[in-house]
Amino acid sequence: MLEVSQIRANRQQAIDALKKRHIDAEQTVNDVIGLDDKRKHAQFTLDQNLGEAKKVASEIGQMMKEGRHEEANSAKEKTSELKKYNQELDQELKQIEVDLKNALAGIPNTPHESVAAGRSSEDNETIRSWGKAEDASHATPHWDLAKTYNLIDFELGVKISGAGFPVYMGKGAKLQRSLIQFFLDQGEKAGYTEVIPPHLVNAESGFGTGQLPDKDGQMYHAVEDDLYLIPTGEVPITNIYRDIIVADEDLPIKNIGYTPCFRREAGSYGKEVRGLNRLHQFDKVEIVQLSRPEESYAALEVMVKHVESLLQQLELPYRVLRLCGGDMGFTSALTYDLEVYAKGQGRWLEVSSVSNFETYQANRMKLRIKSKDGEKRLAHTLNGSALALPRILAAVLENNCDGNEIKIPACLVPYTKFDSIA
RNA sequence: GGAGAGUUGGCAGAGUGGUCGAUUGCACUAGUCUUGAAAACUAGCGUGCCGCAAGGUACCGAGAGUUCGAAUCUCUCACUCUCCGCCA
Numbered sequence: 001m002l003e004v005s006q007i008r009a010n011r012q013q014a015i016d017a018l019k020k021r022h023i024d025a026e027q028t029v030n031d032v033i034g035l036d037d038k039r040k041h042a043q044f045t046l047d048q049n050l051g052e053a054k055k056v057a058s059e060i061g062q063m064m065k066e067g068r069h070e071e072a073n074s075a076k077e078k079t080s081e082l083k084k085y086n087q088e089l090d091q092e093l094k095q096i097e098v099d100l101k102n103a104l105a106g107i108p109n110t111p112h113e114s115v116a117a118g119r120s121s122e123d124n125e126t127i128r129s130w131g132k133a134e135d136a137s138h139a140t141p142h143w144d145l146a147k148t149y150n151l152i153d154f155e156l157g158v159k160i161s162g163a164g165f166p167v168y169m170g171k172g173a174k175l176q177r178s179l180i181q182f183f184l185d186q187g188e189k190a191g192y193t194e195v196i197p198p199h200l201v202n203a204e205s206g207f208g209t210g211q212l213p214d215k216d217g218q219m220y221h222a223v224e225d226d227l228y229l230i231p232t233g234e235v236p237i238t239n240i241y242r243d244i245i246v247a248d249e250d251l252p253i254k255n256i257g258y259t260p261c262f263r264r265e266a267g268s269y270g271k272e273v274r275g276l277n278r279l280h281q282f283d284k285v286e287i288v289q290l291s292r293p294e295e296s297y298a299a300l301e302v303m304v305k306h307v308e309s310l311l312q313q314l315e316l317p318y319r320v321l322r323l324c325g326g327d328m329g330f331t332s333a334l335t336y337d338l339e340v341y342a343k344g345q346g347r348w349l350e351v352s353s354v355s356n357f358e359t360y361q362a363n364r365m366k367l368r369i370k371s372k373d374g375e376k377r378l379a380h381t382l383n384g385s386a387l388a389l390p391r392i393l394a395a396v397l398e399n400n401c402d403g404n405e406i407k408i409p410a411c412l413v414p415y416t417k418f419d420s421i422a
Numbered sequence: 423g424g425a426g427a428g429u430u431g432g433c434a435g436a437g438u439g440g441u442c443g444a445u446u447g448c449a450c451u452a453g454u455c456u457u458g459a460a461a462a463c464u465a466g467c468g469u470g471c472c473g474c475a476a477g478g479u480a481c482c483g484a485g486a487g488u489u490c491g492a493a494u495c496u497c498u499c500a501c502u503c504u505c506c507g508c509c510a
Contacts, residue, residue: 043472047479054479057491061440064490076490083490245469366470372451374467 001104001363003378004036017110020117020325028107035100042093049086053079105213109360111325112297112334118324124337125324130308131317133341133348141344142394143275145401146172149421154275164265164280171421175396175408176283178415179389180258183285183310187386190306192256192287197236199259200227205239208365210331210357220262229262233286234383241290242365246379248372252299253290256386258283276390277349283389289382292369293359296380297334300356303384304336307352310387313411316395317341319348333358340391344398349391354384 007014007029018025056079063072116125146152151172157165168176184194206212206228211219220229230236237257246253261284265273272278287306291299304320311318323335332355339348359378362368368376400407405422413419 040472043479047472050479053490057489058441060490064440072490079490376469 001101001360002107002110003359003363004032004100004104007032008036014110017113018108020111020115021108021328022117022119022326023108025107028103032100032103032107035096035103039093039096039100042089042096046086046089046093049082049089053082053086056082105207105364108330109333109357111328112356112358114322115328115334116322116324117326119326120324121327123324124321124327127320127322127336129317129319130312131315131341133317134343136343136346139343139346139398140401140403141275142342142397145344145397145406146275149406151175151397151421152276162280164278166276166279171416171418172393174416174418175412175421176389176393178412179387179392179396180283180285181415182412183387184256184258186306186310186313187256187285187287190254192254195237195240195255195257197233197240197257197259199230199236199262200225201230201235201239202227205235205242208239208242209235209361210364211235214330217266218264220264230259231263232261232385233257233259233284234288237286237288238361238381238383239365241367241379241381243367245368245370245376246290248292248369251290251292251369251379252295255288256285257288258285260284261388276394279390285386285389287384287386290367291380291382293377293380296356296358296382300334300336300354300382303354303382303386304338307338307354307384307386311338311340311351314392314396314409316392316399318351329353329355331355331357331360333360340395342391342395342398344394344401349395351391351395352385352387355382357381357383 011029015025015029056075060072060075116123150170153167153169156167188194200222203212203226211231219231237255260281262281265278265280287303289299318338318340321337323337328335335353335355337350338352340351342349358380361381362378367379369379370376396409397406405420408416408419
């Protein structure tokens with residue numbers, strides 16, 4: 001959620017920045033400022049009236065104490081009208097606050113100045129790439145390899161749950177688990193503290209990181225208990241710090257966590273989503289940072305480098321993209337996507353998304369920093385996949401198969417305890 | 423799932439209708455004292471909103487209600503603890 005004070009101070013910049021998302025925010029921004037004006041006025045009037053009511057009440061108390069009952073009774077009668085009026089004002093103020101919050105929550109984050117104004121993934125900018133994306137028209141896609149080598153059973157998953165819920169088996173399961181362990185260990189080396197958060201969250205948490213109300217239909221909802229299955233570890237891990245004031249000297253705060261992720265992916269079908277490319281349940285290791293505003297963009301770069309080092313150790317060719325305004329998530333100010341080249345499909349697969357949300361999530365969550373001299377300000381939040389498992393697994397299988405056996409990348413062998421799948 | 427007891431500021435813990443946003447202790451910050459530290463003493467020390475400020479206003483788990491007036495009374499919900507039941 002954008003801050004009203006920022007919108008007021010930089011009204012035109014905000015509108016211009018949102019144009020990169022192809023949103024004309026002029027009307028909404030004016031509405032927000034108008035509602036905020038109304039809110040301030042209503043708050044002022046209410047406070048004044050409450051003060052008056054309070055004064056009368058304490059006077060009555062004094063009269064009662066002194067036994068002046070008649071005076072007290074006549075004063076009581078006079079206050080009833082004031083009381084009624086205050087109730088109306090209170091309702092009015094609450095309504096304005098709800099309207100204002102809804103209007104604000106409906107505005108996406110303002111893109112960073114480096115973000116281009118494109119419309120779709122076509123307009124994303126490739127920042128750099130590593131490794132060679134070999135032509136391999138004869139290479140095999142992972143869904144065939146998974147079957148040949150008995151690593152993943154997609155049909156079995158269909159029986160148990162439905163499409164998009166694969167069953168990993170034997171060395172496939174071990175490889176998956178090894179990747180998770182490798183990612184966690186690398187994160188710990190980079191200074192992240194591991195957490196294992198809940199996999200179901202309440203609506204407040206969903207709102208805090210911005211999944212609600214924007215992406216309501218994309219999450220599984222356990223209606224009976226009004227809990228949502230997490231679409232990413234970002235939600236529970238970032239919400240650890242909801243309604244928290246952190247001491248400046250405790251920053252940056254760096255957490256890493258492995259969680260399964262659940263996404264409804266309503267309406268997806270076709271070869272783009274075949275095999276492991278898009279699932280309803282998948283595993284991911286997520287890194288989250290809370291940062292001082294002036295340090296958040298430096299932190300973002302370091303996070304991207306961390307993800308790159310994982311891909312390099314896995315020897316997977318990749319490229320780093322800076323997303324354009326039209327392709328960027330609702331809550332993000334700047335997002336880098338990392339894509340690996342999957343030889344068997346001849347495609348780039350998105351395996352990580354690293355974002356700086358600036359104060360957008362912090363404002364929703366009321367996550368603040370308190371400096372030594374008592375000054376309070378909103379923190380910046382950042383997160384990134386480090387990494388998302390299924391597509392990494394797909395790329396590892398496709399890129400390391402020589403037609404005979406699949407070689408395990410050296411960095412994983414200490415975890416898998418086998419160096420090839422034959 | 424059943425029965426009972428609770429939920430107050432960073433922590434502990436008073437407060438059962440009228441200057442209570444809240445006694446006190448600990449922790450924390452600054453100062454005095456000290457060669458330094460400790461101790462002692464002094465002062466400060468929650469959050470939101472309105473306001474240039476002075477100040478005002480709201481918040482005692484959440485929401486609603488009774489009352490001129492609620493931390494205190496009533497109702498609903500959430501959570502915690504104890505006992506019983508069930509269970510990896």
